[in-house]
Amino acid sequence: MAEKSIDIKGLTKKYGEHIAVNNLNLTIEKGEIFGLLGPNGAGKSTTILMILGLTEVDSGSVNVCGIDSSRYPLEVKRKVGYLPEDVGFYNDYTGLQNLMYVARLNDIPQEEAKKAALEILQEVGLEDVKDSKVASYSRGMRQRLGLADVLIKNPEVIILDEPTLGLDPEGVKKFLQLIVRLSRKKGITVLFSSHHLHQIQQVCDRVGIFVKGKMLAEGKISSLAQQLFSKNAFTLEGGISTLTEDVEPPLPLKEMVQKMKAIPEVANVELGDNGFVVESNKDVSADLSRLVVKSGYGLNFLRKKEYGLDDIYYQYFQEDKNR
Amino acid sequence: MKNKVLRTGISKLNALTMSDWTSNLHSLVFRDEDAGASKGDFPWGPFKAMVQKEISDHFRNWRFIILFAIISMACMGTLFATLADGMKAIVVDSSGNSFFFLNLFTKSNGTLPPFFGFVGFLGPLFGISLGFDAISSEQQRGTLSRIMAQPVPRDSILNAKFLAGIIVISVMFFTLSFLVLGSGLIAIGIPPTAEEFMRIMVYTVLSIVYVSFWLNLAILFSVRFKQSATSALLGIAVWLFCTIFYPLLANMIIKAYEPSKFASPKAIYFYEKLKFYLGQIMPNELFDGITSAILVPSVRSLGPLSMEQLQGAIPSSLPLGQSIMLVWPQFTGLLALTLLCFLLSYMVFMKREIRSRG
Structure with a gap:
């Protein structure tokens, strides 16, 4: 468990005068489900983009699975699955075709990809609709397809940016259960950002509270509650x-x-x-x-x-x- | 009767080209790249997947189908109008030379503009329609950040869009050229000479370069502007400016410098030069120059010529090599404009921070 999946040191990102992420330090261990909790505009998404090497880092360093993501973003992207906030798909393609395309982008051989895609679609419960166009999918189905999309490359780390946004309570529950099950089964590290404490409480091993670009508190949920409400837990x-x-x-x-x-x-x-x-x-x-x-x-x-x-x-x- | 047979033949050809040509072209285009995969580090597999997806998207897109139908119908219409007059339009004033086939591309009986006119006019529109939502639509659908999270270099997406566009344009223009050639062959009954054939091929390649300039311009706008509508309108605005407003403006400037009847030769020369260079800035003027020099072998110069230069010239047509030499500056200019657009979109895109939809 000592292996670090994500190691962030002194990460800072500025947009002009505005400091989006301020001297962030964070380590996430392998196989852990980490919840990044914070209000809108706290810098969660920016942090995630920097982890993936999708935006330039002003100072500090990010290492994912031991790889510097600002220098070798391609290597990092090979190991990290990222489900963006409000993910989009090619609507004229079926769910399976969308998955296959991503598999091809990851250089997975066709046969293997097909097998994996069908397996994953079954796992996320979309096997019945795999041949219908994504345009006909509901919000929940899209989100599950997004998860399938992340899993097809067999990642070591998955990063989910507000994955439960816009889902109904039942959908949220199922989605979270799915994440936990898959993470435990395959030993995947999960970084999960949300502004709902309850959702994070349900699934995460550890939580970081992120406000205005700073990590306010970090730790296990129970200890966090004690830290916060020591007088009256x-x-x-x-x-x-x-x-x-x-x-x-x-x-x-x-x-x-x-x-x-x-x-x-x-x-x-x-x-x-x-x-x-x-x-x-x-x-x-x-x-x-x-x-x-x-x-x-x-x-x-x-x-x-x-x-x-x-x-x-x-x-x-x-x-x-x-x- | 003959026309009817032709038409059915053409529609069959159309159906064939759509499916077969792409796959053939694929193997043609990617043969070298597959070989290179073992050598270099560049992930060719994903790039190939992207290009294939873009091409199939283009071919399935109604926008492409409709535009292709319009352009091919216009071209065929011109062709039939030209041929219907008993080839009078072709044979007439072919002063001493017998470039029947080239005349098919450049002459018409007056009811419709000639083939090259249609290509020059609708080509830019075609290029713009292929490129104007290349990046912005991906961004709006939220697929861009998903693709960027895959292990593909960021420029791959831009290169793939560009290459796919060029392949689609090439397929279209070669199809059109061959259609005209083929139906001309049936109608006239004389096969084209090697030189005529080569001229037509060179013309086709150069028109692909021309349209790819507009494609690149549209891609640049689609990178820069988040709304597809903005980039489409801007692309069309630039096109209108180049084809309609710029000539008006240039005329006004030229008028101001018009020398009197008794002006010195130097002043007249300056005036002619000015007229020439003002025209040469615009991509469509460059392409017009290219078209006329390549398709009309008797054209000896695109700019002004002095009497001294004309002295002793034999009134005959130029060989292909010389015609190409003649348009080389124009060709280089077009290519430079294309690369400039590509470079700019590259710069804008590589520095961009990609968020989901926004």
Whole structure:
């Protein structure tokens, strides 16, 4: 696992005065699924273009599988599959023909390419439509064809730029599962850029948060959450109501809050209209629900608050200001 | 009756050329390159794939089919009009020389412009239509970044588009030339002399160079502008400027310098030179010069000649070699313009950052 698939050192890219990528350092190990998380215009795509040698690097270096991609872009492109954001195909060609063309561009012998193409189409679930023109494909099918297109050259690394953009939730789920399955099966390194934390959470081993050309934080998701929300890793929201036909009179709210605070690991309790918010270091939902019911209230809902990208940015900007 | 047979024959030929000629040409064009694959590092396989794809795209494209149909119908129409008059148009004023076949290309009975006129007029349009969306459409479809992510050198895509365009143009022009030759052969019944044949071939090759200039110009616009419509309009605008507005402008300038009747020979010479050079800037003028010198063997000079130069000249036609010498500057000029366009598109394209659609 020590082998580095992508090794970026001090990478900088400027567009005039605007700094798109600022002194980026990043290593991704072989077989890893790395999520690059950031808002639009953070420099994710620019970074990816530089990894592929598709745009000039202002300073720093990029090594992919040990090859300098600004000096030997062709060698890098042989090993890296890249699915661009909003990928396009030749609409008058069938899915299979599109794949075969890319295979020919990769100098794969015809027979071999055909076999591989059919296999991959089956894998991504497009075998039924392989002979219909791409013009008739749905968005999800195109995206899967894009994945097939990336896989046909048998890459060591695949780079997916916002692959889930414009897919419906079901499509996203399937697509992500497909990526994970293929990556694990073939030991492919995956670099996955997105602005959806949840999608990245689902599939990635490691995540880098990228804002305004800088890598803000990087690491495993769990450690990242701890890094970010060390005080209150869990936040639970609950809704309560008083039952009309009381068997026993409910505990006064204040007293219940006291009891909640007494639960180990609970850091803070706030009471709102018909509800409460509990912050804790541990998942205490079971204890909480028992307590609410015992106290004679009805528990309408209890849910874990999930942190989105917004919270993370917010958190970081807060810290920036405090410094 | 004869015409009908001809027409069916021609349509059959058309159908044949479409499918067979491309494959034949492929093997012709790529024979050397395959041999070179073992020597050099350049990935010929992918390049060949790209060129093949571009060619098949061109041949399947309705734009190409329609333009080809228009040009071939126009040419055939001229041919039949010329032949229908009992070949009067051909034989008349062939002052002492018997270049029947060349007259097929240059003469008409007046109802339609001659063959070379059609080629000179519609050729640029053809070149523009093949090239104007070469790069920009790939960019708009989002396929450019996908192709660029494959292990092919960036210039390959440009070279492939250019080469495919030239191959398609060559196929078309040779088809047309041979069609005219063949139907002329049937109609006149005299085979062309070797010199006539060579002249026609040279003319065809030079017209391919001419159209490839327009192809390159269109590719340059398609690299530079993101909208295909912009590059198409600009290409057509340049073409219109060259064929219609520039001659008007040049005329105005020439008028201003027109010497009086009693001007010195030097002034007249200067005036003639000016007239000549003002014309020579434009690619279509260059091509007109080439056409007339190659297809009309009696043309001895494209520029002004002084009386001294004419003295002692024998009023006969030039051999092919001399005609080629005559148009060599024009040919070089056309080639230079073509290469200039290619160079510019190369420079713009190689420095470009390629993002998906945008």
